[in-house]
Amino acid sequence: MKTKDIIQQAKDLLEEYEKRYYPLLDDVHWVEENECSTDGDYCSDCVDDAKNEYRRNYLLKQRKLTIERRDKEFSKFSTTYNYGGGYEDDDFNYCNSCGKSLNVVVLPNENNIREALIDLRGITGISDYLGYKIYWLLYNDWGNDDERHVREHILTLELAEKTIEILAKKNL
Ligand SMILES: [Zn+2]
Numbered sequence: 421m422k423t424k425d426i427i428q429q430a431k432d433l434l435e436e437y438e439k440r441y442y443p444l445l446d447d448v449h450w451v452e453e454n455e456c457s458t459d460g461d462y463c464s465d466c467v468d469d470a471k472n473e474y475r476r477n478y479l480l481k482q483r484k485l486t487i488e489r490r491d492k493e494f495s496k497f498s499t500t501y502n503y504g505g506g507y508e509d510d511d512f513n514y515c516n517s518c519g520k521s522l523n524v525v526v527l528p529n530e531n532n533i534r535e536a537l538i539d540l541r542g543i544t545g546i547s548d549y550l551g552y553k554i555y556w557l558l559y560n561d562w563g564n565d566d567e568r569h570v571r572e573h574i575l576t577l578e579l580a581e582k583t584i585e586i587l588a589k590k591n592l
Contacts, residue, residue, distance in 0.1 A: 423564060423577050430580035431558050433587045437551020445523040448513065449501040453478070457500075466517035467499045512553055521549070528557045533575040540582045544589070554583055 449467035475497045509524040562569035
């Protein structure tokens with residue numbers, strides 16, 4: 421079988437898992453200080469609390485300074501979010517407060533593919549969450565002719581083969 425077909429077969433098997441998990445994702449939200457993004461990604465439920473926390477810490481820090489060293493104008497904090505996914509990330513992303521999965525586009529790299537391979541070790545069924553993760557790693561495969569991502573492509577193929585092995589056994 422061609423590598424493209426193997427990856428496609430694994431994706432077909434995982435599609436129902438991905439479909440079940442996808443609605444649970446939230447858009448990536450973050451806090452901005454003077455319209456510059458701060459570290460940390462949040463879900464829609466947690467981002468306002470995170471904003472208040474940033475603001476509180478900022479004001480506490482300002483209060484500790486002598487008056488002449490304080491900011492002339494205090495920073496303004498706001499929130500924003502990435503509507504409908506498409507936010508590229510090195511790895512699957514979670515709300516920093518509650519751990520909910522956030523909707524990001526994960527590009528396959530050696531780390532995240534190896535992690536998925538480890539997750540597949542010794543299991544007989546795949547959770548919706550793992551199915552969703554593997555589906556998108558396969559979906560974003562670099563392909564046969566990308567010379568800079570040969571190792572990733574080989575690992576992705578291994579991931580597809582392991583997935584088929586597990587899901588084909590389960591469907592016997
Ligand atoms: Zn959250």
